[in-house]
Amino acid sequence: MILALFGFVALLTLSFLRVPIAFSMVLVGFFGMALANGWEGALANVGQTAFDSAINYELSVVPLFILMGNFVTKAKLSEELYAASNAFLGHLRGGLAMATIVSCGGFSAVCGSSMATAATMSKVAMPSMVKYGYDKGLAAGSIAAGGTLGILIPPSVMLVIYGILTQSSIGKLFAAGIIPGIIGIVFYLAAVQVVIRINPKLGPPGERVSWARRIESLKGVWGVITLFIFVMGGIYGGIFSPTEAAGIGAFGAFIFAVSRKTLTLKIFYEVLIESASTTAMLFTVLIGALLFANFINLTTFPDALLAIAGNFRDQPQLVIIAILIIYLLLGCIFESLSMILLTVPLFFPLVQELGFDPIWFGIVVVVITEISLITPPVGLNVFVLRGVLPDVATSLIFKGVTPYWIADLFRLAVIVSFPILSLWLPSFVR
Amino acid sequence: MTAKAANEKSRLVSWLGITPSQVLAFVSCLILFVMMLLTFIDVTGRYIFNSPLPALHEIISYMMPGLIFCIMPLVCTQEGHVTIDLFDVFLSQRLKQLQGFVVNLIGCGTMIFISWRLAEKSATHYEFNEVTDDLYLRIWLFSLLMAVLSACAAVALFFNVIDYITGKRKNPPVFKTASK
Secondary structure: OHHHHHHHHHHHHHHHOOOOHHHHHHHHHHHHHHHHHOHHHHHHHHHHHHHHHHOOOHHHHHHHHHHHHHHHHHOOHHHHHHHHHHHHHOOOOOHHHHHHHHHHHHHHOOOOOHHHHHHHHHHHHHHHHHHOOOOHHHHHHHHHHHHHHHHOOOOOHHHHHHHHHHOOOHHHHHHHHHHHHHHHHHHHHHHHHHHHHHOHHHOOOOOOOOHHHHHHHHHHHHHHHHHHHHHHHHHHOOOOOHHHHHHHHHHHHHHHHHHOOOOOHHHHHHHHHHHHHHHHHHHHHHHHHHHHHHHHHHOOHHHHHHHHHHOOOOOHHHHHHHHHHHHHHHHHHOOHHHHHHHHHHHHHHHHHHOOOOHHHHHHHHHHHHHHHOOOOOOOHHHHHHHHHOOOOOHHHHHHHHHHHHHHHHHHHHHHHHOOHHHHOHHHHOO | OOHHHHHHHHHHHHHHHHHHHHHHHHHHHHHHHHHHHHHHHHHHHHHHOOOOOOOHHHHHHHHHHHHHHHHHHHHHHOOOOOOOOOOHHHOOHHHHHHHHHHHHHHHHHHHHHHHHHHHHHHHHHHHOOOEOOOOOOEHHHHHHHHHHHHHHHHHHHHHHHHHHHHOOOOOOOOOOOOOO
16 A cells, blocks of 8 residues: 555656656556566566557557547548538627537547647637637637547547456447537537626627528538548447447548648648657557556555445445546646546446446546646646647636636536436447 | 767767658558558458458557557657646756756666567567467567667667757757647
C-alpha cells in the first residue's frame, strides 16, 4: 500500500517536472515492480510489455481511426456541416453558437478525437461568429465544448482504448456513446440559450435562410452521413470488426479528400505523419501505463481499494460518486489518455465487483474525460483554441466554456442516474 | 567553437539525428497507408469476391511495431510526447533550458533501457526459435527491429540534450495537441 502511494507521488513529481508522462510511468513502473517483486521479474516485464503492446491486431484499430479522422479533417467536410447547421439555427439568438455545437456533434460522428474536432471546427465556425459580433468567449467556448463530443460520439479512440483495456466489446461501446452524445448536444444548446437569456448581446441572431436553401444545404452533408452509416452500420450489424470498419472508414475518408481535391501530395504526407506520430505517442503512453498498472497490481493497493469498496456494498452509488470526484480532480491536471490508462485498470475491478455494467462505466469515464478537456487549468481543448485563435485570451476561453462544463455536470448526473440511456442501443448490437 | 567545427557538428547531427528520423518517418507513413489499403482490400475481397487476404491479422499485427517504432525518433526529435506543462509560466529562461536538458536526458536513458530490454527479448525469441502462427515469420527479427528503432529514438533524444547544452534549443516546446 505504502509502496503504491510512493509510486503515485513519484509519478506525479516526475510528470510535473515535465518528464513525458509515458517515460515517467515506465520508470516508476519498473522500479516499483523491482522493489515489490525483485529485479529479474521487473526487467523481463518491461521487454514483454513493450513487445506485446506493439504487436497486437486489436490495437491496429487505433491508428486507422486516427487516420480516418485526419483525412476527414482535410476533406473539409466540416464546412458543409457548419453551413447546414447554420441554415437551420443561425437566425436564432445564439444560433451560430448552437450551429457550431450541432456541427461539432456531426463532425464527431466521423472523427474519433476531441481535439481534432475542436481544431477543425474553429477554422470554420469562428470567422462566422466574429462576423456577426459574437462574444469571443462564448464563440470559442462553444467550439471547445462542442469539440469534446469527438471522443463520445462514435467512432472514438478513447472508447477503443477503454474497450481493449477492459476486454469490453468496442461495437457495444460505440453504440452506447450515441444517446449520451445526443444528450450532450441538447444540454450544450440549452447552455447557449441560458447564456443568451442572461445577456442577449453575447450572441446576436444571424441571417434567416429560406426553407429551399435549408433543404439545399442538407445535400452537402451526405458525405458525413454516408461515412458514418457505413462505418457504424458495419460494426452495428456485425458486418465488420472495429479494425475493418476503421480501415474502410479511413479509405472512404481518403477517397472523399481526393475527390474533393483537398489532398495535395504535401497535405497527404502531413496527414500520414500526423497520424503516425499520434499513434506512436499514444502507444508510448500505453506501454508506460501498462507497466505502471503491473506495478500497482503487485502491491496491496488494489486489494485495499476492493476492501474499502466492499464496505459500501449496500450503497455502491457512494463508490461511484467517490470515483467521479477523483476523476474530476485528476481531469483538472492530467491529459485525458493518461488519465484513462492510469485509472481504468484500478477502478474497473471495483466497478465490476459492485455489479455495475462495464459498458455504462466506459461511457461515464469518457463523459468525465470530456469535462476534463475544458476545465482549468489543463483543459486541452481550450489550449487547442488558444493555438488556433492567438488573439483570444486563454482566460476568456475558460470563461466562455464555463456554462458548458456546468451543463456537462448535469449530463453526467443524468447518465450516471439512468444507465439505460447508455445501455439501450448496445442491446441491439450483434 | 570555430565555424568549421560548428559546421561539422551540424552535419553530424543531420546525418545521425535528423535524416534517419525523417527516412524512418517515411517508412512509418508507408506502413500506415498500406495497412489501410490491406484492410480495405481484405474486406472487399471477402464480401465481393469471397476471397479475403490470407493471414491478414498476422500481417497487420506485425506491421504495427514498424508503424509505431519507425516514427518514434521523429516524435522524440520534436519532443512530441505527452507532457504536463502546467508550471512553464513560473520558470525562468535558464531554468527552462536546464529542464529541457534534464528531461531529454531522462527520456534518452528510458529509451536506451527499453531498447536493451527489447534486445534481450529478441535474444530469447532467437534462442527458442519462435515463429508466428500462420506465416512462420521469425519473431526475433521483429523484436530486434523494435530494439534498434528504440535505440534510434534514444539517439534522437541525445541530440536534443546536446541542443540544450549548446543553447540551440532553449525552451521545451508547448505540447502540440491539435492532432490528438
